[in-house]
Amino acid sequence: MAGPLTGVRVLELGSFIAGPFAGQLLADYGAEVIKVEPPGRGDAMRRWGHTLDGESLWWPTIARGKRSVALDLRDPDAREVLRALTAEVDVVLENFRPGLLASWGLDHATLSKEHPGLVMVHVSGFGQTGPRATDAGFGSIGEAMGGIRHTTGDPDRPPARAGVSLGDSLAALFAVIGTLAALHERSVSGLGQEVDVAIYEAVAALMESTLADHVLAGVTRGRSGATLPGVAPSNVYPTSDGSGVILAANADPVFGRLATVLGRPELASDPRFADHQARGRHAAELDALIGDWTSRHPAPALLEVLAGAGVPAGQIYTAAEMLEDEHYRAREMVLHLTNAAGHLVPSAGIVPKFSRSRPDVPVPGPALGAHDDLLASARRRARSAPSGT
Template identity: 50%
Template sequence: MSGPLKGIRVIEIGTLIAAPFAARMMAEFGAEVIKIEAPVHGDPIRKWRKLHEGTSLWWYLQSRNKKSLSVNLKSAEGIALIGRLAAEADVLIENMKPGALENLGLGWDVLHALNPKLTLVRISGYGQTGPYKDRPGFGAIGEAMGGMRYTTGEPDGVPARAGVSLGDSLASLHGVIGALMSLLRVKTGQGEGQVVDVSLVESVFNLMESTVPEYDLLGHVRERSGGALPGIAPSNTYPTRDGSFVVIAGNSNPIFKRLMHTIGRADLADDPALEHNDGRVQQVALLDAAIAGWTSAHTIGEVLDALEQAGVPSGRIYSVADIVADPHYQARDMILPARLPDGVEVKMPGIVPKLSDTPGEVRWQGPSLGQHTGEILAGLGFDDNEIARLREQGVVQ
């Protein structure tokens, strides 16, 4: 293995999205990630969304570069195995309900005693403390209670979902950030490992910009605004002649002037009342109508070409088909070839972020259930007879 996290061992006791996505990112940058899965069926995401030959394509992406260790956590020996792994690990990531790890006999007090340098990343709906901590919480609930759903959708419509599992993914990113900060503390000798407590709700809330002070000081509640960007003008989604839509962000003072000249409205470009954003916000309906009138008279290609020449930020709204075909995505290695276990080739997303000297890499796609069980147990010092016994007794698969 190579990458900036080479030599870092991560134990993942997670299912579905939040913890597995966090571990996946660490695996892409060189960490050895051992994914703990229940026998027989493993992580439920193996059967989520679209399947190929009985296995989810999402699984192959979400679990790439990971090793699968199938352990029965209802057995004492299975729990002991996790303890042995934790004693040699740098990070343990879990997204079980608060208290579940303690019920297994693997609470923070136990893990910290086994390995003072261990970082424990705990991702849950509401966090490990507080009156809601025992409530079940998925990403959709985090998006709702974190404030994002309330501000998403058309003004006269119902609160909308973004189309992907944003709540889970945002929690994953916060989990990785916390893990890296804790690892830095340990590796530089500033202290021992610690608990990184990540809440789905708080991860979404962390992205809610200035909504709290706006409400507290001004009594303003940010509402749904469709494709517009309230308080910043002009910035919206506009129709084109061929039925497409274009996002245009003409909201800095010089960009606004260039945009207005491009659409043939020099009168608006030179209007002193529109020189700054606060003035433009007062007349946002007028500006949006002027821009939409221009975009509606041109094709998406014509609009984008004209705005690019004028230096006005703009972009078409991409479907996944557009993304896969886009030359910029391809040039940035954001669409990577992969091969599934049956030999079928398939495109997969690339790795983010791009590091100049130690880039991430894909070494293999998501493993079969328990694929690395023997290898991992041998690394813990178990001989062939002991491994065979554990398999026969149903401790591992």
């Protein structure tokens, strides 16, 4: 079946994670994504992470559903082909350093003269304007400047990082949101526009009330390990089988249900725990009570009891648990893609799910230049274009 973005054509320029992950999501939703790669080695993501038989295990996923064409954009002739190709697409998605496309005469202001409906989506470390616009910026720098590194980890240790490329992925999500918003606006105005995503801003947008807390409450959020100060119970609790269970019962009605499950219904009216603020002040006492109970039961039994009582809880999963979980299977959250070497590569499913315009299972990332035939019409137009255009 066709995905909801069927009929939208996207030209993906750039490499690494932020831009290509946005391209992956657009392809997941049915857009035709044409990825431009340098001849010879292609996108660096073809070699990143763990490899098997010379191919990255990441590549089948981050390039899934895309088409690959090879163009050396350092070559002026190749840039003319790219210019002609932009006339055939709705969206140009790029994550080069700001200013590079303009130096090649491939900026939005130039391209939109011939293609006024073109949407150009930029993903960069610091955005297209401002004093640091042209500085090199990776996801880790965006995570630091966006504030999330300062709040991640244990309070007695230096800032930690998530185990995935969080800054890049957040920027990709905002790039997709911006693309969809610009395409919707174009359906009204008939005009394209530029979408400017900065990685540090994508991170900062998730930082809740940290700015207001600092200015108006005099509180600068810091690192608090597995808990959020003032929010209880919401922590990782021990189990008798050695695994951990996360339990979140910080809302008053939910805490009442948890107290009943604990066999201590009186806790719900105890002044120390009777409301959100009180539980926050006495979080350590409450965690000790809950931990004493959870440590006497294995995780599966705990999860069954808590689910039956309507108390949100979940086990901390590794990849092994994700692959085995029946809910993951029921929701088709593990796809299996056959890569170029013939290996079956597990891949995260498409998010969100669509009730009617449901996309097909994507094909894995293509071989470099596998779809160079898509350049044929662009090459003809580039050859016939007047000199200097």
